[in-house]
Amino acid sequence: xPSELDASGNARGNAMRWLAAALxxxxxxxxxxxxxxxxxxxxxxxxxxxxxxRLALIAKQTAIVGMGALGMTAIIAxxxxxxxxxxxLALSSVCLALGLEQGYPAYVAVLGAIAIxxxxxxxxxxxITSLRLVPFIVTLGTMLFFRGLAERLADQKKIQAxxxxxxxxxxxxxxxxxxxxxxxxxxxxxLVLGVLLALVLNRTVFGxxxxxxxxxxxxxxxxxxxxxxxKIQVYALGGAFLGLAGVFQFAELNKQGDPTSGVxxxxxxxxxxxxxxxxxxxxxxxxxxxxxxxxxxxxxxxxCVFAEVSDPMQKMWIGAIxxxxxxxxxxxxxxx
Amino acid sequence: xxxxxxxxxxxxxxxxxxxxQALDGVSLALAPGEVHALIGENGAGKSTLxxxxxxVESPDAGEMRLAGERYAPRSPAAARKLGxxxxxxxxxxxxxxxxEANVLLGAxxxxxxVLRRGEQRRIARAALARLGRGELDLDRPAGxxxxxxxxxxxxxRALASSARVLVLDEPTSSLGAHDVxxxxxxxxxxxxxxxxxxxxxxxxxxxxxxxxxxxxxxDGRSVASGLLAKTDHEQLxxxxxxxxxxxxxxxxxHARGEALLEVRGLSGSKKPEQLSFTLHRGExxxxxxxxxxxxxxxxxxxxxxxxVVAGSVSGACGLRVPTTPRAxxxxxxxxxxxxxxxEGLFLDLSLADNLSATALGPFSRGGLLSxxxxxxxxxxxxxxxxxxxxxxxQAIRELSGGNQQKVAIARxxxxxxxxxxxxxxxxxxxxxxxxxxxxxxxxxxxxxKAVILVxxxxxxxxxxxxxxxxxxxGRLVALRPIEEWTREEVMRLAVGA
Numbered sequence: 001x002p003s004e005l006d007a008s009g010n011a012r013g014n015a016m017r018w019l020a021a022a023l024x025x026x027x028x029x030x031x032x033x034x035x036x037x038x039x040x041x042x043x044x045x046x047x048x049x050x051x052x053x054r055l056a057l058i059a060k061q062t063a064i065v066g067m068g069a070l071g072m073t074a075i076i077a078x079x080x081x082x083x084x085x086x087x088x089l090a091l092s093s094v095c096l097a098l099g100l101e102q103g104y105p106a107y108v109a110v111l112g113a114i115a116i117x118x119x120x121x122x123x124x125x126x127x128i129t130s131l132r133l134v135p136f137i138v139t140l141g142t143m144l145f146f147r148g149l150a151e152r153l154a155d156q157k158k159i160q161a162x163x164x165x166x167x168x169x170x171x172x173x174x175x176x177x178x179x180x181x182x183x184x185x186x187x188x189x190x191l192v193l194g195v196l197l198a199l200v201l202n203r204t205v206f207g208x209x210x211x212x213x214x215x216x217x218x219x220x221x222x223x224x225x226x227x228x229x230x231k232i233q234v235y236a237l238g239g240a241f242l243g244l245a246g247v248f249q250f251a252e253l254n255k256q257g258d259p260t261s262g263v264x265x266x267x268x269x270x271x272x273x274x275x276x277x278x279x280x281x282x283x284x285x286x287x288x289x290x291x292x293x294x295x296x297x298x299x300x301x302x303x304c305v306f307a308e309v310s311d312p313m314q315k316m317w318i319g320a321i322x323x324x325x326x327x328x329x330x331x332x333x334x335x336x
Numbered sequence: 337x338x339x340x341x342x343x344x345x346x347x348x349x350x351x352x353x354x355x356x357q358a359l360d361g362v363s364l365a366l367a368p369g370e371v372h373a374l375i376g377e378n379g380a381g382k383s384t385l386x387x388x389x390x391x392v393e394s395p396d397a398g399e400m401r402l403a404g405e406r407y408a409p410r411s412p413a414a415a416r417k418l419g420x421x422x423x424x425x426x427x428x429x430x431x432x433x434x435x436e437a438n439v440l441l442g443a444x445x446x447x448x449x450v451l452r453r454g455e456q457r458r459i460a461r462a463a464l465a466r467l468g469r470g471e472l473d474l475d476r477p478a479g480x481x482x483x484x485x486x487x488x489x490x491x492x493r494a495l496a497s498s499a500r501v502l503v504l505d506e507p508t509s510s511l512g513a514h515d516v517x518x519x520x521x522x523x524x525x526x527x528x529x530x531x532x533x534x535x536x537x538x539x540x541x542x543x544x545x546x547x548x549x550x551x552x553x554x555d556g557r558s559v560a561s562g563l564l565a566k567t568d569h570e571q572l573x574x575x576x577x578x579x580x581x582x583x584x585x586x587x588x589x590h591a592r593g594e595a596l597l598e599v600r601g602l603s604g605s606k607k608p609e610q611l612s613f614t615l616h617r618g619e620x621x622x623x624x625x626x627x628x629x630x631x632x633x634x635x636x637x638x639x640x641x642x643x644v645v646a647g648s649v650s651g652a653c654g655l656r657v658p659t660t661p662r663a664x665x666x667x668x669x670x671x672x673x674x675x676x677x678x679e680g681l682f683l684d685l686s687l688a689d690n691l692s693a694t695a696l697g698p699f700s701r702g703g704l705l706s707x708x709x710x711x712x713x714x715x716x717x718x719x720x721x722x723x724x725x726x727x728x729x730q731a732i733r734e735l736s737g738g739n740q741q742k743v744a745i746a747r748x749x750x751x752x753x754x755x756x757x758x759x760x761x762x763x764x765x766x767x768x769x770x771x772x773x774x775x776x777x778x779x780x781x782x783x784x785k786a787v788i789l790v791x792x793x794x795x796x797x798x799x800x801x802x803x804x805x806x807x808x809x810g811r812l813v814a815l816r817p818i819e820e821w822t823r824e825e826v827m828r829l830a831v832g833a
Contacts, residue, residue: 204703205696212693215682222641222671222679223693223747224662283684 024332025276025289028325029296036303049306056174056183062291062298063172063186064089064252067245068269069276069290070190070197071121071238075135076273077201078234079214079282082124083139085242085269086262087146092117092246094154097257100161106168114243120146121239125232143266150259159257161250171251186248190291193241198287210234214282272297275325296325343368343532344407344420344501349398350556351384356736358384359395360556366501366532371523373543373564374536376553377576377767382536385553386505389534390422391415402501413442421494425506429486431479436460438478439492463492466529467522484515491522502526503534508542510627513831520546540569554578573795577767584771585799588778592802593617595651596786597755599638602647607633607810611647615755617784620777622801622818624794625830630810631790632674635757638788639671640664653754665694670753672744674760674790680744681732688714688728690743695751717746722772738769745773756780756787762796774800794823808832 033050040049068085075082092113099109120142127138171189175181181188201207209230212220221227249261274280275296276289300321304314344366351359359381366372376382387393389400391409400407402418409415412422429438439460445452457474464472469488472481478489487507494502504523508516523546527533537543543550544564551561552575560575577584597615602608607630615621623631636642638649640658649655655667664671673680681690688707691714692699699710714728723742725735732740741761748756758777762770777787777800791797797804798818805815806829813829 203705203707205700205705206703208689208693208696208705211685212682212689215684216679218675218679219673219682219693222639222661222673224660224665225693226662279684283682 025286025292028275028328029292029299032296032299032303032321036299036306039303039307043307047306049303054302054306058295058298058302059183059187060172060174061302062295063184063190064245064248065265065268065272065298066187066190066291066294067193067241067248068265069272069294070194070287071241072269072273073276073278073285073287073290074197074201074210074234075238076270076278076280077214077282077285078210078231079217080128080135080231080234081139081270081280082121082235082238083136083266084120084124084143084146085238085245086265087143087150088117088120088239088242089246089249089262089265090259091120091146091150091153092243093250093253093261094150094159094257094259096247096250097159097161097255098153100164100168100255101159103163106165110168110247113246114240117243117246118236118240121242122232122236124239125235128235129228129231147259154257154259156259158253158259161255161257164250164255168247169251169255171248173251186251189244193244194287194291201285201287206230206233211283214284216283268294268297271322275322275329277329293325297322341367342401343403345401346385346389347399347401349385349388349395349400351388351393351395353384358556359388362398362553362556362558364551364558364561366534368500368530368532369527370549371527371533371535371547373547373550374534374553375540375543375550375572375576380553380576381556382553383505384556386422386424386503386536389415389420389501389503391420416442416494416497416499419498419500420503421497421499421501422503423487423490423494423505423507425509427483427486427490429478429489432477434475435464435472435478435481435489436474438489439463439496441493443493443497459496460492463495464488466495467492483510484512484518487511487519488522491526499531501532501534503536505536507535508537508539512626512628516542540572544569552576584767584774585796586771586775586778588775588782590618590620590778590781590802592619593784596653597638597649597655598651600648600650602637602649603645604630604633604637605643605645606630607642608637608807608812609810611637611812613805613812613815614651615786615788617652617786618781619803620781620787620789620801622797622804623788623790623807624797624804624826625807627792629807629830631807632759633810634807635671635759635788635790638664639669639757641671665751665753668752668754669757670694670748670751670755671757672741672748672759672761674763676737676740676744676764681740683731683733685732686729687718687725687732687735687743690732691717691728691746691750694747713750717750718743720749721746721776736766738765741765741769741773745776754785756785758787759790760792761789762791762793770796794826797826798823806830 036049040047072082072085095116096109096113099112100106124139124142127133128135171186172184174184201210209225212223212225213227213230217227250257272293273285273290275293276286278285278290297318300318301314304317309317342365346362346364349359349362362381362385374382384393388395391412391414394408407418409418430441436457440456445455445459460474461470464470467488478486507519511519523533535547547564549562550564551558552572554576594617595614596617600612602611611634623634625631633642637644638658640660640663644658649657653668655664655669658664677683688710692710696705699706711728718725721742723739725739732743745761762773777789781787789797789801801818803815804818804821805812806826808830809832
């Protein structure tokens with residue numbers, strides 16, 4: 001931010017610096033897109049990487065990871081981690097399907113599924129604060145626990161909720177060709193919630209508390225921050241986002257609640273947050289960065305399919321790029 | 337001394353970090369068998385000089401010679417191999433490893449990558465025996481030993497790698513009186529056996545008792561050196577501070593008002609036992625005592641950071657029995673931690689975040705913050721305190737220790753605390769900022785605030801406080817107006833004599 005305190009008062013220099021800082025998170029994404037675009041021009045003259053169809057697909061594939069990354073951004077900024085996200089997603093989608101099967105109105109079933117996932121998140125927070133265990137261990141345990149719970153509730157089967165209303169099944173479907181929406185409803189929901197979350201993190205007392213805890217818990221305690229309460233709230237918030245991601249998953253699977261969905265999601269979500277500048281030691285994290293991180297990974301995957309990279313090679317590339325992206329970001333931080 | 341006799345010789349060492357000239361011409365000569373005192377205020381360049389000696393940093397200019405050879409270690413390991421060993425204030429012990437493993441850490445004896453246990457144990461045993469601790473259990477985890485013994489293990493590590501020069505940095509800061517005496521006789525024996533020892537401290541009494549010669553560092557320069565026997569403390573202090581006492585401790589007139597805090601029989605889960613005192617408006621109450629006497633714990637108990645097991649609090653402030661920092665803040669208490677980096681500040685967060693952390697109320701409406709209003713208030717505060725910073729959004733990590741401490745204190749001013757609990761507020765900051773902090777403390781008292789000041793630096797307590805209490809083993813053994821104290825009397829009660 002430009003400042004009046006700066007004695008040298010170089011307003012234009014400050015503005016340029018601000019612009020550079022604001023655009024830096026986009027850099028990785030732009031590079032990835034550019035790389036595949038050039039590949040397409042050279043090797044696949046009859047197809048283009050930047051088709052509107054592919055972009056809509058990428059956006060859609062980002063919705064679930066992006067939703068999870070929103071919650072994880074808050075958790076990681078507060079110095080925590082949540083490994084149970086994949087299981088919470090499955091639990092939510094199963095609960096949604098069961099609720100609909102039981103004949104509850106769709107809105108009630110959706111809110112119920114989100115509430116159950118939020119409760120699951122709150123349970124993580126309560127265990128972490130009351131047992132004084134590290135989040136990694138607690139959520140490693142609840143990852144299994146919630147997965148088992150989802151499987152048990154679903155009786156280890158996929159639950160088809162045929163009675164679900166149409167809008168619930170099409171959350172992630174591409175919009176009609178002539179629609180103004182450009183991308184599916186789910187992506188819009190992620191974007192709107194992203195803006196709200198960014199406001200909460202940066203412009204509310206709750207947000208300041210969360211960064212304070214992530215930056216230094218002893219200092220937060222000294223400054224009178226209600227540490228335990230805030231942590232429980234953060235994990236519950238993360239759970240709520242996962243609940244909504246579970247609703248997306250339900251739509252993605254054509255109105256099915258699948259207790260085995262979302263396995264390995266935690267790694268993608270954490271990678272997105274970290275690529276986006278979040279620090280696993282807490283105190284740093286940005287909504288925009290995390291969403292771009294999620295988008296970058298989906299774009300990579302989609303690009304690999306476009307470039308007909310084999311699945312094993314794809315995994316190796318994405319793994320390497322995650323590490324590289326974070327290394328570059330840390331280097332940039334240190335240089336700044 | 338002729339340079340031929342010197343074991344270690346430093347000439348005109350300079351080192352710059354960014355905009356700060358940390359060392360600016362340091363010269364030092366050290367003979368074998370000598371215990372040489374390196375003294376100076378915090379920020380004088382002692383720790384940078386240590387790093388240069390230990391091979392952590394390499395100097396920009398100047399020359400170092402060890403036994404006549406050019407000495408330019410590229411890493412701490414290289415320095416150790418050449419025979420220069422450091423014992424830092426924060427001990428470098430691997431707490432889970434055994435005593436033996438700690439003594440030979442980094443210099444393990446192996447054949448084809450396999451440890452030679454027999455030789456390891458023999459070397460460790462011999463090194464410990466030289467320190468009079470041959471009986472120490474080699475298999476015990478080093479972390480389970482008392483601090484004094486851990487220090488012995490570190491010195492043994494230096495001996496095991498046949499050190500010729502041993503640098504001790506504030507080695508007594510966490511030792512009791514008995515252990516200090518043992519350490520001193522040990523240091524004398526090591527020197528007698530031909531080691532050259534650099535002893536870093538700012539306790540002049542210790543230095544006089546132990547060392548033969550001294551070098552004073554100030555603002556990165558070696559400003560004086562000579563024989564301790566021929567120099568009195570007044571002279572040393574003048575060299576260290578570079579100014580007269582009157583400038584150091586500006587007096588702001590203030591008067592004592594109503595009783596603000598009455599503490600009766602307060603006992604904490606850790607330290608203070610049966611603590612009773614009364615704090616008035618406009619009063620600066622100092623607490624003296626050795627490390628571990630429970631000075632910090634008094635403040636931490638009152639602030640709700642440590643548990644309270646007995647006793648009561650009353651008085652004009654709203655505080656009853658302290659429970660949590662949150663409740664204490666609401667009752668008008670403010671606390672500056674002695675551990676600025678670990679507990680006092682959020683190093684990753686901005687100046688504004690740090691300054692406003694205890695009182696976001698003025699900027700929030702229904703939980704929503706107005707950052708513009710906050711920045712305006714923070715700017716005004718920073719200007720008041722003459723804190724050198726670019727903007728409220730600057731990361732506090734980038735500020736110097738003195739400016740960081742200004743922000744830590746500004747937090748209490750911002751929350752408008754009535755009772756300020758200051759734990760070592762001038763530790764590790766430059767002399768100029770110290771004087772400013774003393775002036776604020778006086779000004780706060782003149783505005784009717786009450787201050788409890790905990791400090792290890794007796795001149796500070798003697799010159800700033802109105803009332804001084806001495807703690808010994810968790811008990812407040814005396815509380816008197818400052819005029820009734822002498823430095824000797826404070827020390828006598830502090831050591832429990």
